[in-house]
Amino acid sequence: MSVVVGIDLGTTNSVVSYLKRGRAEVIPIDGKNIFPSVLSIRDGEIIVGSQAKARMMLSPETSVCSTKRDMGKDIAYDLGTEMFTPEDVAYYILKTIKEKAGSILEEKIDQAVITVPAYFTSEQREATKRAAERAGLNVLRLMPEPTAAALDYGIDQQRDQIIMVYDLGGGTFDISIMKVDKNEFEVLAVDGNSRLGGDDFDELICSRIYDKINDELGEDITSKKDKKYISALMKIRENAEKAKMDLSDLEEVEIIIPNLIDDYSFEMTLTRDEFNQLVEPLMEETIDKIYNVLKLANLTRDDIDRVLLVGGSTKMPIVKEKVRDSVKDPYVAPNVDEVVSRGAAIMAASLCVPETYDMAQINNEVNRTNEVNRVNEINGVNLDKKIIVKEKVVFTYGIDMLDENRKLYFRPIIKRGSTLPAKGAVLGYTSTPLQKSVVITIYRGESKSVKENQYLGELELDIVNVSEKNVPVCALFEIDENMIITFTSIEIPMTEEYRELMDSSGNDGGNMDVDLINKYLLEGKLKGKKIKIDAKAHLK
Known part of the structure; x- marks a missing residue:
């Protein structure tokens, strides 16, 4: 029998939880609920957790911590005998948590929901997912930390409400507004800073x-x-x-x-x-984010039913004071370091429930202990069907294009605030006669100017049907529930068969029928070139 868990992979500390008798409980690793996110080398052996943290004082040159901030970046830490990337460090932390938690429960652990900051980029999420998979975990979902915290809080609430989650951890800050309706959690707006904590x-x-x-x-x-x-x-x-x-x-x-x-x-x-006085500028930045997320959600502070404080850093009295002054008196969850992990555990269990089930039938099938226990435990926290979480895209993604004056501008394809999973496609044309290839450059940002947005990478597509005329080319973005992005560039043949597809783009070329594009790709009628937007896409 295997157990599904929720893991809060934190900058300074990590926590793992599971559902037991209908309640989310933390699994203590090395006798403690909090597991330090630290790696060290001792006599050639890689160690993580409490021992590694203690060793940092003795041997700082062979130890590393707070690597989560660098997740997804092409950097490595030199610990003397070996180089470690942020993904490597995450892998060793997750592997140790998986093995020790499994030993404590005397159960196999091979599936998990892993939390990430809401403001993590696609590259950072992809690196986190790879680290977990290397550790032998099937990632059921990469879940934003504020959403997980809201789930831990809201699952026992019987009334509809709008909540704000102020999540100040060891290395990251997120602010989210969510609408909670029984088992449905809809993210209305997100802001944050992945380098503030x-x-x-x-x-x-x-x-x-x-x-x-x-x-x-x-x-x-x-x-x-x-x-x-x-x-x-x-x-x-x-x-x-x-x-x-x-x-x-x-x-x-x-x-x-x-x-x-x-x-x-x-x-x-x-x-x-x-x-x-020292921390006033940092606190003001978080308060500015509060006002911005209210604006993004088109709400006022009077619309917020409750503010949740999450993350170890919210224990500072100044946090509660500032949040009270800007919104309202916040709710401080017991054991604020653990709520994210517990919410992830609830989500993990929910994802393992069949879409429909007959409780009377399941209760009679004694041998199906794994599924029975999961379903009964979820019912123990007052769930009679799957949890529905509707996340939002936190950045705008698009490409560079030429306007009628042949000047470059940023053309959004999937906009910030779109509901996940999201997809979008835009139609463009080659710019010169007999052009044999086209380079499509990918950006992330909110500015109309290409230069003011973040360059992510580029994809060169060879043109098969070289022509004197401008050849139509489609740029397709798809973002999954984990906010991991796939980009595809596609040449559209200039034949009557594809007239429906061309016409679907509208006057501005931005409303192409994505389902029809994917149908043609699957049938082999269209040929495209595809990449994932990850650390290899020149993240800077």
Whole structure:
């Protein structure tokens, strides 16, 4: 028998949960609900989790953390004997969680819903999915973290409501507005910053500490490459994080680090007011995102029934104060570090329920223990049918085209806010007679100007029917439920058979019949060239 799980693959910590007797429960790894997202090498052995985090102080040059921010990028960390990409680190973390959770439950774990920041790009999602598959997990769904949190909160609610999820984790920030209607969760708008989180708050305290040390020692310790200085920086970061956490309960803290560098010891007092002043710019950025997501959803703060605070960094008192002032008094979930994982576990179990089932019949089929347990457990959380989640596309995707004055402009194909899965196609033409190929360049962004959007990659399509006339070419985007993008360029033969397809594009070339295009592709009548928008598409 196998168990499906929900995994919150976090920047600083990860959590795994499953459904037990109708409730989502965290599976403690190494005796703790929170599993540090840290990798280290010890005597040639790769270790992750609590042991790796402890080893960071002893051997920072062979350890790495907070790699989630770099997911999907073509970078690698040199840990001395081996190079690791962010995807590699995620693979080892997921593999360890899978094996240890399976050992604890004495069950096989091979399917999971894995959460990602709502503002993760297609490249970052694809890299996360690959890491999970390498770890032996069938990814049932890549689920946005705010949606998972809303699911954990909303599954027991019996009334329709509009909720805002403010998710401030260790390395990322998401803000989502959702309409919850019993088992249906519809995302209305999303905003965020995949490089803003608790690590940045820690870094502001570190900077204050660095300044004081530099004044006292007369040297910039952040520029030193010796091992003792690197270890000192790790100690400073650890103490900065602890100070931040302590200030959630205390008005002031003493930061004391004995023998930080040789016989030099550090001591400093930091008050909550001073900390709040330090982090004010970061907090204001999150509040700006709140106002923007309300605008995107065409709502006011009075339309929001409840605000949920999610993520370990929301424990800071200033977060609750700022959210209360900008929207309303927020709901702080018990164990805010765990709600995302629990919501993912509920979704994972829901995805394993048949579309229709007869409970009386299932209850009589004792041997079908795996499916029976899943269905009964889901019913234990008041679900009588599958959970429906309607996500939104968080970026606009398109290509560059020439206008009537032969100037390049950005032509959106799938717009931000479209409901997933989404698809769209636009019709264009070769620009010169006897043109033998066409290069279609792919961008992501909200500007009409190509230069102001993010270049993702390009695809060269050879023209088969070279002609004196302009040859029609179709650009097709398809985004699946995991927000992973497939792009196809297709030459359209200039024959009467394809007149229906050409006519479907309308005056602006932007309403092509995607289902008809796919039908022709499947039948072999059209030939296209396809790529996935992932890390290989020149992510910058």
